[in-house]
Amino acid sequence: MTFSFFRSCCVLNNYIPISMAMDIFETLEDEFDEYFDRLTIPRKTPVYRERINYMETLDETDFRARFRLTKKAVMFVYSIIEKAISVPTERNLAIKPINRLLLTLRFYATGSFLTVVGDFSGVSKASASRFVYLVSQAIARLRGLFIKFPSNTEDIQQEFFNIAKFPRLIGAIDCTHVPIKSPGGNNAEEWRNRKSQFSFNVQTVVSAKLRILDIVARWPGAAHDQTIFNNSFIKQRLQNGEFRNCVIVGDRGYENTSYLLTPLQTPMTPAEHLYNESQIRSRNVVERTYGVWKNRFPILSKKILLSVSRVQAVIVACAVLHNIAIDMRDDHFEAIYPVGEPDEHDVVNQSSLENVGDATVRSNLINDYFGSLL
Structure with missing residues (x-):
């Protein structure tokens, strides 16, 4: 009995729906074709290709x-x-x-x-x-060797201070999306970001010299930046006072705290305007870092055609290589980003309530430090 005849019998006798029958028998035909091909085609002779040094x-x-x-x-x-x-x-x-x-x-x-x-x-x-x-x-x-905060953060603080006179600053934090192919399965939609692309949402903390000091590369594209930060080890280190009174800066996608300072939504006084300008200019280094990082390794901007389980190693490896290149003063993949321009969170959240937790440090910094610069 041929596959075609048996398929007709099943459909005519209402054993299974016609669409299901076609799928089943097309699969069987393909499998039998491949099986008979293996029986009849002789084994290929190994081919050794030319390998250039x-x-x-x-x-x-x-x-x-x-x-x-x-x-x-x-x-x-x-x-x-x-x-x-x-x-x-x-x-x-x-x-x-x-x-x-x-x-x-x-x-x-x-x-x-x-x-x-x-x-x-x-x-x-x-x-x-x-x-x-x-x-x-x-x-x-090699992440532990090349992606880390130095034991002495005074040099990092000075580098940030040279940008826009922001004191006690040791890092700028943000997230960037690395596109991937659809992971498939029941949880595939967790990897779809706000731009309807499948991606990893990668969090980094960077220095003024564009070095990646901390990286989290395990969250799907739908994860919010604040959620990633809340579950990161760098937050625990900041909360525990490991860096003493030092702070990092982020955009309005993060909650303002005593150790992570965000810009004011509606600055009123000259001191507040000065704080916002310094905060945004200092934070701009993280956008520059992403530009340099992705220009050097374009795979981070394109759709990575690997399984999800293999993508994480690629992202972290590219971060390690990025830092090694900076250490060796190979900095010719700079991308041009406008300094002091509002980023996506600054624009999107203009009409929303300000995301403020502990604003004491920020208020004191504005009144005592930025107020004295006027």
Whole structure:
């Protein structure tokens, strides 16, 4: 009995709906076709593709344009993670660890399909996927070394003070969305953000020099910025007084507290206007950081075509590499952002009530410090 005849019998006798019958038998036909193909098609001979040594064939300018880091920075990262990404054997022309790293950097630099990245490096799509995950995890594990607040925050305070004379400031906080493909499943809508895109909502605290001092990269796109902050370790550190009387600044998406200062919604006095101007100019560094970060690694702006479980390592790895590049004074991926312009929360929340918790520190700062500058 053929599939077509059996399908007709089922439909005519009302065993199952016609749409369901078609789906079932089309699936069965595909599976049987693939099975018989495997029986009849001889096993393919392994194909070894050409693998170019880009460290030798490209000059510094072309290398940096393709991999978004200098050769010196790449070799520094390689020296740290070499053992973690090494191959147990070189049989069958196994791809070398340095080429695994370059393949991953190429993926970050383009955000392209794994097939394209694999062709660029002379490996299959499956190998490219495996190497990207392996290297991303190895780099992300360096988070504790490169993404942290220094033990002495005086230098950070001075750097922020040089921008707009905001005192005791050690960081600017905000969130940015990193697009991903639909994760599927029953909870897929949790990953859809306010712009109807699937994404991770990534929180960072940055310095005046655009270094990422803290990162939280595990929340879906629908999560609110304040929710992410409430459940973050950096909030606990601030609440516990680990940074003494130092503060961070954020936009109106956050609640104003004694350690996180937000702008005033309706400044009235000259001192309040001066506070708002200084706060916004100081906070602008976090937007600049996102511009530099995403310009260096365009994968963060494009839709990451990996499973959700693998995206987090990519985001954290890009943050680690961003800080390493800054440490090595490779700062040529600057994006232009207007200083002192209101951001999205400033505009959206103009008509809403001001989100104020503990305003004592902010009030004292305005009256005692910014008032004295007039």
